[in-house]
Amino acid sequence: MPLFLNIETLANGPVELKGQLSPEELEMETLDELVEANEPLGYDLTAERAGDNILLRGSLRMRLQCECARCLRPFVHCVELPDWSCLLPLAGEEKIELINVSADLTPYLREDTFLAFPQHPLCEAGCGETPKRTGGDGKPLKIRKASSEPGEASVWSKLDNLNLE
Ligand SMILES: [Zn+2]
Incomplete structure (x- = not known):
């Protein structure tokens, strides 16, 4: 299920959002062939009304199948955003799009997770570097x-x- 939030429910206080977005729902495109995003994005969030905004807070987590840029060994990299937050305006020029009274939160989760992808995936820090022992x-x-x-x-x-x- 895509992540829709009915903003009217926020009138009664914060709403807990917990679940997973499948790779199909995310339509996550990786620009790097060394990084494959074929597992779900897990989220554990609280949504609340903050003035004319929705405040999303919580954690995001996604496992990536990577290939080491140096030794080409496959390994798993976990993207974890334990203190993620996002402010979604409900008014003004930047206001988010609503479908009836629901907001699709998927793009916001996708964007920040994507930005946390490794740019130069290494199986371990310093893999392939010349040992500098003397x-x-x-x-x-x-x-x-x-x-x-x-x-x-x-x-x-x-x-x-x-x-x-
Ligand atoms: Zn390596």
Whole structure:
């Protein structure tokens, strides 16, 4: 169900809105092929009247299927907006569109969630960066280096063969 709020119900006080918007309802388009938004957007909100506005407050949450921009490993990224709020004017030039007495809140949730998408998704902070270790713990670094050099790598594969025999 798209998220419609009957604004007349706000006359009796704040209204709790809790549920999920499916990817189809969201029509979320990702501009980045590394980010796939194919899971529902969860919301847990309170709507209340604040003068000539509707004040929405609460949390938004959405899981994204991402691919790491550096190592291409798939991973899940959670977009979480725990203290989200949005003010929707009911009067003036910026006033929101109403369908009879209901406002479709979907676009507002969609926009802010979209803005929180990762721009450069990484499976972990610093993935693919050259290790900047100096001295001391140099041994693992050496082995990793060797495997990327063809000459050295053949030495290592020879050692592997020896181990297998
Ligand atoms: Zn990665």
